[in-house]
Amino acid sequence: MGRTVVVGIISGGIYGLMAVGLVLVYKGSRVLNFAQVEVGTLSLYAAWEVTTAHHMPWLAGAAAAVALAAVIGFLFERLVVRPMGDAPRMTVAVATVGLLTMMLALEARFFGPAPRLLRPPIAGLGVNIFGVFVSPSQWLSLGVVLVVGVGLAVFLRTTDFGLGVLAAAEDPTAVRLVGVRLSRVSTFVWVASTVLSAVAALLIEPTVGVIAPGALAGLFASGLAAALVGGLTSLSGAFVGGLVVGVAEAMVGRYIHSAAVPGVTALVVLVAILGVLLVRPAGLLGKAPA
């Protein structure tokens, strides 16, 4: 049982990062970014290219992944989201579907459908906590998740620009009236979320095992469920939501075998998403609508 919870927390932290990325974009542009996770997958391909094809260390690959994600986020916001201005949010969401399709097409064109493998950053023995064997990769995940999560929270709450981002999510008009430029907020939000996606992908890759087009679709569903638990408007809620979904998936997976009920984690995610949407759209932790 303890093992299950620890495993759940570790994967939950990664879901949390993905969820925070989703919520950032939702708060900033009122849009659900359907390409969120696939940007991470494409970044993994970049990491693979750098480390495997060019024989550079893992960190160089990670840097390449993050850089590529940032560039994609920046370009998409500048070339597609911003020109759409006040277009209906569903239409912008469909544009992100276009981005998703493009990611998949790029992956297929340049790398083909055969799965790739990324060598994990740290090999070696793990450590025992509560009778749970925690591998170095999982340690790394935990550490990175904490650093990134806390770092982002600190940035948003203590810097002027960060406050502007938070305020813009609550009231875009009022925040313009104090002089904050929404265009800069928008750029930040999209770049930050794609970078978070790349980081989450790098961290979850050892667990998933392969890099293939659409391989991380489950991460999108879990990240979405986590974001909804947090109410789509609360960043800390999204993170906690990730932990909740991670632990729930781990527990369900332990007690219900996939042979009997295939894709049981998918069902858990479905029930979680539908449940939250129908019962309390504000999420378990978000603010109730006025």
Add this chain to the structure above:
Amino acid sequence: MSLLSLEAVTAGFGSNLVLHGVDLAVEPGEIVGIFGLNGAGKSVTMKVIAGVVPARSGRISLLGSDITNVGPEDRVARGMAHVPQGRQVFPGLTVEQNLRLGGYLLRKENRARYDELFDGMLERFPILTERRRQLAGTMSGGQQAALAVARALVSDPKLLLVDEPSAGLAPSVIAEVGHILRQVNELGVTVLMVEQNVTFGLGLVNRAVIMERGRVVYGGDVATLDEQRVGELLGVGRLLKSHVSATVSKRAARRPVGRTARRPAPKR
């Protein structure tokens, strides 16, 4: 030169043209009130001055420069500050964070000046010092009103735009808000406000402007207003003559405010 001037400004939403040629001038040091029935276009005028709604034709100038096509963020940079309708403080942020956002531009330009003003605000509004770390969304309407005004003042503005300050507030709180706005004006900030409550508004401003169907149709110093005309434009049938006179004379008789928290003079 007027501080703010609007010339033949039109504006609207989609097929619906709301402003049909607004002419307005605000001189430095005045408190001017815009009044009118609902649908007259008062709020839209404020939004056009703020830059949130674009003017379709006409000209808006601030201190002589044409700002008709300038965005709201840049108008703030040029010395406009806002107390929006319903206050619109940032509910998820603390009082201190709200004030920091109010000084978003000033903090980059002149940090020392911001610090001065910030301390001045805390001194003038003790309630804000008390609740410095409290979330703005948990404060009462009156406290939020104080915060909204402080947030606007902390940017060291030349022109303060106030949209319906009395809306949604209890009468005693409204009185306090009026008090604050009068003090702000006495310290040298020009105030332009839109107000629904004519009684309160006429008691506060020195000049009134009345809008009807998207145009300014009447205006003048409060003491010289024709009550009959005001009644026809704002009232239900014939206005009780005594009502307006009583309001105006009450204001004239009011003694100057006691100890005024002085806004520190800018260091040159």
Add this chain to the structure above:
Amino acid sequence: MTGSTVGAARPSAALARLRPLVAGRRGDILLVTVAFVVLPPLTHHAMPRLLKGSDSLVIAQGVAMAAAALSLNLLLGYTGQISLGHAGLLGVGAFTSGILTGHHGLPMWVGMPAGAAVAAGVAFILGIPSLRLRGLYLAMATLAFGYAMEQSVFRFPVLTGGSAGVPLPRRTIGHHLLLDNAQFLALSLLVLLGLWLLDVNVCRTKVGRAFQAIRQDEAVAQAFGVDVTRYKLLAFTLSGAFAGLAGALYGHGIGFVNSETFGFQLSLVLVIIVVVGGAGTRGAVVAAALFFELFPLFIKALHGWDAIVGAMVLMFTIARHPGGLAGMARERAEHRRAREARRRAEAAGEEIEDAGKLPSFAIPTQPPRAKGVLLETSGLSVRFGGLQALDGASIRVPSGGIVGLIGPNGAGKSTLFNAVSGHVRASAGTVQFLGEDVSALPAHERARRGLARSFQLIGLAKELSVRENFLLAQHQLAPYSAGAALGYTPSVARVEASLDERAREAIAALGFERFTDTPVRNLSHGQQRIVEIGCLLATGPELLMLDEPSAGMSPAAAESLAERLRDLPDKLGRTVLLIEHNLPLVLGVCDYLYVLHLGSVLAEGKPDAVVRDDAVVRAYLGEAV
């Protein structure tokens, strides 16, 4: 917008002669019969000379995709309900048909309809959350549905034999298998044709109009008597049936399906096809689907670049034209028509803009019958969270005459209207209409009992034309069932013809013939208001509730409106309840006034007395502080 009314210009004489032959149900049946007779031998003989057998199969798959696109178009394009898990519904149809034909040896013509039926049932269930969820939230729920179907349900061993999948033999009679790809293509085309015709029937009846109204403005749909709940579920069910059929067709084409056939990517492709083609335009959507499936067939050299370019095209099309390619074409056609109309009007010396003279609203419609007190509210209260918007408001509206509702901003006037019409739930108090307690009835039921209301921002479906809005407004005068509508029975055709005639008469009475096919959003604000009031009168309501009708009108038009409003009781015997801020208008027009302040009635009486009331003056001018 229906495919048949896009860019409708005056038909040439030749076409006019041809129309009686092919329009209507008789024409449809003729078309289907001809196709049924002609297509199989045509494909059997001609196709092999033009295409390889395998190419026929690819085309058949394209046709199946086109059918799937039609199903999503019905849901997303017409009704505005987003579905990101539509592949799940396709899969339900395919797996059902596969189990019946592959595992149980039944023929295709049992399997495929069964697939449609089961998918319709699943879609109905999927539609239930749609009653409470909108936009992005609905997208997420349908996404989760599709995901769960792909990852879990389609892998249940009990249903599918594990992830190995289900075979779909093309069984026709007994053991005879239709292995000829060309003939299967003929079958696919027939199915597509059938779905196309059903779609046409949806669009030219009240069903399609109700769908469109729901997409554009649910409150307005309810005010016109549309039961939004029923029609949303109908949209899902129909879409599911179409999707099940398309999925079964697809499955029988390739002969085998497993959980990966109907995955998330397929749902996305469908959404892309529908949106890029132009959501709401049947022809564009079918063309886009065929193009999507068949284009790679002809350009094999591009090797993956086509997908990349396609995605970029999608993104930039959406960015600039949310209406898709069909929307772009439609906009251009509209601009051209508007320019021509303006040129013609200028040449004829007509005035184009709203000159200020309003029509007489003498629309031929049934006269009011009720007498006595039409409307009575008693202690009506509405609470929004912490705000008491309406606090024990009691008003009475007797028949014949105009009752005005005035009060300063925030007094609760619109809330009172919403509580009376049923658009907002009252927290206390009752509403009696024509002697019946309607407090518990939903808005569309109150509308059907003769309660008509206008909206501040114009209560019309703004994308639809003036004529279509008049048809929509008469929704409650079309008593036929959805099934009859799908079949476009002769009685349905008769009802539609009479609705159309009444619409044209109304438009003529307003003097708006030149705007008959113009989308309402292209009219000026004042003209839209006129159309709205005309639509409200079309069903002969007992009580007309008008919410600030003069807002946004020029002063001259507002004066003319005052006269026309008096016509309503004086010449047409109608009763009106009116909210207005324009006090001179109110004083000139109303027989009785209620003054609302802070949610309750402050004063009431004849206008001259009310305006002199001290309390009323103070309410308008504000309290001293």
